[in-house]
Amino acid sequence: MSTSSNPVLVEVLRGDTVESRHSGALALVDADGHVVCTLGDVERPIFPRSAVKVLQALPLVASGAAERFALTDAELSIACASHSGEPAHVATAQAMLNKLGLDESALECGTQWPGREPVLRGMLSRGEQASALHNNCSGKHAGFVCVACQMALAQGREPAEFASGYVAPEHPLMREITAALSAASGRDLERAPRGTDGCSIPTFALPLRDLALAFARVGTGQGLSPAHAQAALRLRQAVAAEPFYVAGTERFDTVLMQALGERLFCKVGAEGVYCAALPELGLGLALKIDDGQVRGAECAMATAAQALLKDLSPAAAALLARYSDLPLHNWRGIQVGAVRASAELRRGLLGVV
Amino acid sequence: MSTSSNPVLVEVLRGDTVESRHSGALALVDADGHVVCTLGDVERPIFPRSAVKVLQALPLVASGAAERFALTDAELSIACASHSGEPAHVATAQAMLNKLGLDESALECGTQWPGREPVLRGMLSRGEQASALHNNCSGKHAGFVCVACQMALAQGREPAEFASGYVAPEHPLMREITAALSAASGRDLERAPRGTDGCSIPTFALPLRDLALAFARVGTGQGLSPAHAQAALRLRQAVAAEPFYVAGTERFDTVLMQALGERLFCKVGAEGVYCAALPELGLGLALKIDDGQVRGAECAMATAAQALLKDLSPAAAALLARYSDLPLHNWRGIQVGAVRASAELRRGLLGVV
Numbered sequence: 001m002s003t004s005s006n007p008v009l010v011e012v013l014r015g016d017t018v019e020s021r022h023s024g025a026l027a028l029v030d031a032d033g034h035v036v037c038t039l040g041d042v043e044r045p046i047f048p049r050s051a052v053k054v055l056q057a058l059p060l061v062a063s064g065a066a067e068r069f070a071l072t073d074a075e076l077s078i079a080c081a082s083h084s085g086e087p088a089h090v091a092t093a094q095a096m097l098n099k100l101g102l103d104e105s106a107l108e109c110g111t112q113w114p115g116r117e118p119v120l121r122g123m124l125s126r127g128e129q130a131s132a133l134h135n136n137c138s139g140k141h142a143g144f145v146c147v148a149c150q151m152a153l154a155q156g157r158e159p160a161e162f163a164s165g166y167v168a169p170e171h172p173l174m175r176e177i178t179a180a181l182s183a184a185s186g187r188d189l190e191r192a193p194r195g196t197d198g199c200s201i202p203t204f205a206l207p208l209r210d211l212a213l214a215f216a217r218v219g220t221g222q223g224l225s226p227a228h229a230q231a232a233l234r235l236r237q238a239v240a241a242e243p244f245y246v247a248g249t250e251r252f253d254t255v256l257m258q259a260l261g262e263r264l265f266c267k268v269g270a271e272g273v274y275c276a277a278l279p280e281l282g283l284g285l286a287l288k289i290d291d292g293q294v295r296g297a298e299c300a301m302a303t304a305a306q307a308l309l310k311d312l313s314p315a316a317a318a319l320l321a322r323y324s325d326l327p328l329h330n331w332r333g334i335q336v337g338a339v340r341a342s343a344e345l346r347r348g349l350l351g352v353v
Numbered sequence: 354m355s356t357s358s359n360p361v362l363v364e365v366l367r368g369d370t371v372e373s374r375h376s377g378a379l380a381l382v383d384a385d386g387h388v389v390c391t392l393g394d395v396e397r398p399i400f401p402r403s404a405v406k407v408l409q410a411l412p413l414v415a416s417g418a419a420e421r422f423a424l425t426d427a428e429l430s431i432a433c434a435s436h437s438g439e440p441a442h443v444a445t446a447q448a449m450l451n452k453l454g455l456d457e458s459a460l461e462c463g464t465q466w467p468g469r470e471p472v473l474r475g476m477l478s479r480g481e482q483a484s485a486l487h488n489n490c491s492g493k494h495a496g497f498v499c500v501a502c503q504m505a506l507a508q509g510r511e512p513a514e515f516a517s518g519y520v521a522p523e524h525p526l527m528r529e530i531t532a533a534l535s536a537a538s539g540r541d542l543e544r545a546p547r548g549t550d551g552c553s554i555p556t557f558a559l560p561l562r563d564l565a566l567a568f569a570r571v572g573t574g575q576g577l578s579p580a581h582a583q584a585a586l587r588l589r590q591a592v593a594a595e596p597f598y599v600a601g602t603e604r605f606d607t608v609l610m611q612a613l614g615e616r617l618f619c620k621v622g623a624e625g626v627y628c629a630a631l632p633e634l635g636l637g638l639a640l641k642i643d644d645g646q647v648r649g650a651e652c653a654m655a656t657a658a659q660a661l662l663k664d665l666s667p668a669a670a671a672l673l674a675r676y677s678d679l680p681l682h683n684w685r686g687i688q689v690g691a692v693r694a695s696a697e698l699r700r701g702l703l704g705v706v
Contacts, residue, residue: 012645015548019400019548019645020645023644124478193370195370195372198689200687203367271372289644291376291642330549330550331552332462332463334553336548336551
């Protein structure tokens, strides 16, 4: 029987009763590839989706594009982002394109309305239209276009023409992005299962163990080329300095990194994925909720950070405690339940560090 | 290890690779309580949430309230509904209250913005505010208030005063609603796990087997009191005549019952629940996706209807085929995957009827 053999990591309660369950798997790996902790099947390939944007942004710094176009911390942060389409996000992605002499028509991520509801409501009430700049991936794509311009200029080619069609797997830019992901994870992506991501670029399925290794490398620099190691450090520092740009107002990644600074780099991916680097521990983390729900992934990520990071500030401790046991309210504001870490997840993380 | 022991019922594909999995359980039971088919654990209590609205509406007809207030098919349909807050839904719930000399202030379900995005966008662009009438449960609550008025008039009491506080478990109205659910399912709800629903009324956790039995009874009348049997028939006919009101434009329950008429009564519940009556087979169905996602529940429901109902019209067959293998598209409209029934779900339903 093809049951889901992964353990329940997160439970959703209504009153005192478990109403829904999120099973999943989690890997904690050091930069030498030693597996420190696993829960569930960490060898089955999963699509990391947006959780690996920082890996896809390594060429932005390593190629010299970030320096050539004088990208700011906010611009580097948004290049690693799944943002909420807030005005500052849109302006920042636009500013990156302006530095290239391009506009939003260069973006191939598609149009998406802002994820943040008050922003969406405001736009609708003013009769405004969404564009590719509002797409949660617009910063990543603006970063891609920066790299494409850098590559074009190095080859004496016209940047906009060179960049055109950059989302295709065989485009030189996308080959460069894929090579960065492959180098960090140590996985030959030519042989990996491939799909098309929400923003139209290829996405590759990798084992959680390899993803955790990639993030241990991002956190330590170990096992990366010198250029990629420097790029990883620069990107982590930029996100820590400007965490608003990697997600947005009231978003989990933003509030977590606002509270923890460079102690944690974490990034959500669609369909229940989280990847994180914990530099002070030399560890990388990757988790996937089998059913793809973000509420399960956020709760598991918060619980892992709570278990692994010591000497938290009271504010950071309170934040992690809240997200690992998040109250749920109904239409009248009555608390009706909670999303909380399972005993098995808590046990599995006990004594790891 | 507390693994989820239920089988995978639905898979989400990206390209050719399974990206996410929805495990769950399903029970098919006849009106005598014989279990015809089960997948997974059908004895564990689950909260049916809105899937049992037709059971909660039995007193609306059985009490004589529907007749006294001359409720139309649309009004009876919306009393069983989780609607999308479209203008016709709002007007219909309002009309029910008007027949009682009351307005939306009688509703205790809380304010919710319409679930249908174009309706929401239209309201926002016109600067309109949502009210309790837009809440997906407003029709059910308007039905509750009808029953409360009927009870008040029978006792010579003032209706609005009697109805006040009707969402409380101990209110005479809610006792009547709970008694109907208890009688249909054969389950003593005093001993059942209890929570508070999104619309503030109590919700009770019952085994899928008991829920399936209740829906076999709704489909056949067998095992219900004569008044409840007649009420069940009246409500099923009303929903079949006016399926728009039980959900809304492009909603799964609406399109399914538009295509199948009285051959199927089905109703979604929050957190991945479906209940259905298949009168021609004398069967009731109940299913729960462990993780609570509606995409899994809809796919499983479509697959069950496809397997169980014979001699479908080409349109109905095409609809069920589509929902049991639903294409997924990205922001640029490229097909990137699908939500499809697992081989195990299909096998489990083979040869049942």
